[in-house]
Amino acid sequence: MHEGNTKKGELLKYERENQAKACFQDVYTAPTPHGYVAMMAKNGYEIGEQARPYCIAAAELLRKHTENAWPVQMLDVGCSYGMGSAFVKYGCSFDEMVAFFSTRAPQDPSAACEVMRAWINVTPTPCDVRCVGLDSSKAAVRFAMRAGLLDGGIARDFENPDIAPNAEECSWLRSCNLLISTGAIGYVTDRTMAHIVPHIGKDHPSEFGPLAVLTILRMFDATPIRDVFEKHGFKFEKVPGIMLPQRRFTNEDERKGVLKILHDKGIDTREWEDRGKQFAELFIAADPAHFPELLEEMKRTRSKCMCNKSQRVAYICR
Numbered sequence: 001m002h003e004g005n006t007k008k009g010e011l012l013k014y015e016r017e018n019q020a021k022a023c024f025q026d027v028y029t030a031p032t033p034h035g036y037v038a039m040m041a042k043n044g045y046e047i048g049e050q051a052r053p054y055c056i057a058a059a060e061l062l063r064k065h066t067e068n069a070w071p072v073q074m075l076d077v078g079c080s081y082g083m084g085s086a087f088v089k090y091g092c093s094f095d096e097m098v099a100f101f102s103t104r105a106p107q108d109p110s111a112a113c114e115v116m117r118a119w120i121n122v123t124p125t126p127c128d129v130r131c132v133g134l135d136s137s138k139a140a141v142r143f144a145m146r147a148g149l150l151d152g153g154i155a156r157d158f159e160n161p162d163i164a165p166n167a168e169e170c171s172w173l174r175s176c177n178l179l180i181s182t183g184a185i186g187y188v189t190d191r192t193m194a195h196i197v198p199h200i201g202k203d204h205p206s207e208f209g210p211l212a213v214l215t216i217l218r219m220f221d222a223t224p225i226r227d228v229f230e231k232h233g234f235k236f237e238k239v240p241g242i243m244l245p246q247r248r249f250t251n252e253d254e255r256k257g258v259l260k261i262l263h264d265k266g267i268d269t270r271e272w273e274d275r276g277k278q279f280a281e282l283f284i285a286a287d288p289a290h291f292p293e294l295l296e297e298m299k300r301t302r303s304k305c306m307c308n309k310s311q312r313v314a315y316i317c318r
């Protein structure tokens with residue numbers, strides 16, 4: 001089980017929830033993504049792909065408004081080995097990543113970076129974004145940078161109360177006008193967000209943006225994260241009617257622990273987690289004046305996902 005996300009002596013955040021969840025720390029911190037991709041595939045991990053259409057829709061909305069004066073620069077919080085970039089910028093599917101790392105990518109880190117770089121060099125970029133990644137795993141960020149998935153990387157654990165972004169990191173944060181995070185809230189809390197949100201989009205204040213799109217598992221209370229966004233002038237809300245499957249429960253202990261937390265919070269799991277998967281909700285943030293347009297875009301995307309079952313993004317609640 002996960003050890004929690006705070007240091008000795010500090011108040012633990014989401015302690016009970018993180019205790020109930022399986023811990024994948026070893027595969028998050030390996031020099032190459034082989035173990036991560038294999039472990040996630042084994043557990044049916046799909047939240048990155050599920051969130052992709054919403055992240056792309058937010059990026060396209062930004063582009064429409066900024067008319068190329070300010071390229072979309074995406075900050076992926078809890079980016080792992082550059083997964084948000086692989087999904088959003090390069091349009092890779094998770095299955096492609098699994099096939100790539102199980103058959104074509106050597107275990108040696110330098111060689112693996114080289115073949116990954118060669119692969120993405122010949123991959124079209126369906127969504128024209130620059131990507132900056134933040135993750136506490138130095139190994140993961142190093143791989144993503146060397147492989148060319150990330151244009152900028154911040155390998156830091158801002159959950160540690162002794163750590164704050166340095167000048168270079170603040171400048172990366174300021175250069176980003178789209179914040180995304182998939183599958184990372186829980187490890188990442190309001191503590192990290194409090195270091196990020198004040199800087200986002202500050203490089204090129206424009207008439208539209210910055211925007212944020214986050215997935216949050218139903219067992220995690222989003223209130224502290226919302227409070228950070230609101231403190232810095234954003235409107236932060238759940239997009240109604242969207243339930244995104246994250247992954248299967250790893251075992252019976254995890255299933256029972258997570259269901260107990262959800263039930264204690266009064267959450268009805270009958271149509272969702274009871275069927276064997278964890279579910280996340282989609283949250284967005286924007287300046288209050290821009291929020292309605294972002295929300296409409298998310299709703300339009302939800303409808304498209306419902307129609308396009310081939311994208312496997314059809315878990316819409318009633």
Ligand SMILES: C[S@@+](CC[C@H](N)C(=O)[O-])C[C@H]1O[C@@H](n2cnc3c(N)ncnc32)[C@H](O)[C@@H]1O
Nearest residue numbers: 028048078080083135136137159182183184187
């Ligand atoms: C389940 S993975 C999600 C990866 C990716 N976003 C995706 O959806 O495929 C969670 C990630 O959160 C990262 N993480 C854990 N604690 C963190 C922290 N304190 N700050 C930033 N990232 C953290 C882990 O290293 C891991 O890469």
